[in-house]
Amino acid sequence: MELPEIMQQQVFAVAGDTLNPEKYAYKIKQGLLEHGYTVHAVGKELASFNDIPGDIDIIDLCINPVKGLALIRECTKPFKCIVIQPGAESEELLSYLNEKNLPYIEGCVLVGLSVYAKDKNS
Structure with a gap:
């Protein structure tokens, strides 16, 4: 999946400090909400991706890599x-993502929002 396709999904789980306006996780969460996406925050608000009700389309890791890896390892929910x-x-x-054959990209959701947000195409 590439960034344009990712930005056409609806349900995002943002991992990071989503409560501190100085942090990118907060800015990403707010940006997604402003564009009409469903957003769940993991790290400061929910402890785990497994605590999210319903399905997850995209997991956005905006968190220390050690914490991000721990969250992914314990995740039992399907995602795209x-x-x-x-x-x-x-x-x-x-290495873990490749070993488990989990789909990922290295990218920036803020860039995705500015260029490919769903409401940009309406």
């Missing part, structure tokens, strides 16, 4: 793709 924000990647995380 993981977006790894700049700074949230690590060799260990990428």
Whole structure:
């Protein structure tokens, strides 16, 4: 999945500090909400992706790579793709995702919102 297709999905799970306006996770969460996406916040608001009611389309990792890897390892919910924000990647995380054959891209949802947000095409 590439960024344009990711931005056509509806339900995002953002992992990171979604309560601090200075943090990118907060900015991503707010941007997604402003564009009409369904957003669940993991890290500061929910403890796990497994705590999210219903389905997840996209997991957005905007969190320390060690914490991100731990969240992905424990995730039992199906999802379509993981977006790894700049700074949230690590060799260990990428190795795990490749080993488990989990779909991911390294990219930025904020860029996706500015160029490909669903409401941009209406």
